[in-house]
């Protein structure tokens with residue numbers, strides 16, 4: 001693994017054989033989550049493929065030339081030519097493996113795979129997801145001396161680590177940067193003794209038998225499973241969104257706002273997240289246009305008053321995006337005025353989407369009871385309909401989703417499990 005700069009790009013990448021490049025940024029949770037996966041891939045494939053990292057903030061011109069618009073972004077080169085698509089955002093290990101395998105002959109891939117040995121790890125409690133809910137559960141379980149493993153597809157922290165400021169978590173007089181709050185939570189739980197297996201791919205969850213397969217070679221067998229997988233940004237689901245995700249459309253202001261210094265930005269949404277993140281983006285952008293479907297914002301009063309008073313911000317109320325297009329570096333949104341039904345377009349250097357969240361439940365199968373919106377139903381002890389399986393935090397069907405409520409759910413499930421295992 002080598003860190004290079006723009007000056008070395010020609011020699012190392014363009015004149016190299018098979019090279020993989022990771023453009024990363026600082027203060028970027030998905031970049032931190034990718035780092036151990038990238039290291040792990042370099043160990044496995046390093047004999048055949050060169051792995052390099054480039055600091056995006058320090059090499060902006062090169063990043064822009066290569067069309068890198070989001071952090072992290074990974075590009076694949078074979079004899080100086082870019083091969084396969086670039087990938088960005090919350091990159092899974094399996095996405096890397098798929099592309100690396102495609103760069104090599106089949107026999108080489110088989111030799112690499114034969115070095116991996118499968119094994120089973122046993123524990124009392126397995127927490128899937130390391131946001132505030134999972135971290136609080138891990139803390140209470142390890143303090144009760146329950147042998148606990150926490151798995152996460154990213155680094156621990158959850159949504160909090162991508163929130164620029166948290167002002168309503170008790171115990172702090174001043175607003176806390178989200179990544180610091182999640183760092184303290186994560187360190188407290190880790191140092192207590194909860195075993196972390198993070199930045200892994202999680203697949204094949206069998207809730208009845210209490211097994212979870214990670215990274216395709218380790219099975220974790222537990223007595224109790226706690227689901228704490230939280231929620232992810234909801235996509236709009238309109239033409240152009242998938243295509244330009246990470247190439248002009250972002251879902252993380254903490255990760256990408258710093259690249260819009262003095263630029264025009266469009267923010268889609270009008271709830272708490274959209275309004276708070278738009279306010280943060282105005283620290284960098286010269287102009288922010290918000291597109292919101294209703295006649296008023298639905299965020300809290302204080303945040304609404306602040307954003308409406310911000311001279312950099314203008315709002316298209318009662319309007320809904322219909323499609324995204326891109327010409328050169330300029331992103332365009334086609335939107336419909338919901339009153340007049342007229343369609344118009346607006347262009348900017350980048351687009352941020354904050355239109356709410358959806359629960360991360362796709363892994364868990366049809367036996368697990370969920371509500372109409374796919375959130376997991378659990379009782380007051382956080383037990384689901386499957387014995388020994390608990391659901392906590394934002395992934396649970398409930399009215400209010402906050403850090404405090406997630407932490408409360410984790411506490412309750414952990415105390416219940418500790419008593420059951422006594």
Ligand SMILES: Cc1cc2nc3c(=O)[nH]c(=O)nc-3n(C[C@H](O)[C@H](O)[C@H](O)COP(=O)(O)OP(=O)(O)OC[C@H]3O[C@@H](n4cnc5c(N)ncnc54)[C@H](O)[C@@H]3O)c2cc1C
Pocket residue numbers: 128129130131132133134151152153154155156157158159160162163165166167168169202228229230231232273277360363392393394395401402403404406
């Ligand atoms: C922009 C924004 C601002 C916010 N601001 C505030 C605020 O100021 N105050 C407040 O109280 N709340 C705020 N919230 C809400 C708060 O962040 C959430 O309520 C809280 O993080 C929920 O915690 P959680 O542990 O349930 O889930 P999450 O924080 O979503 O964590 C879930 C974890 O599970 C992991 N995961 C997902 N899928 C899998 C899988 N298949 N396998 C393994 N792991 C998986 C994820 O990587 C993540 O680490 C904000 C949310 C957003 C998006």
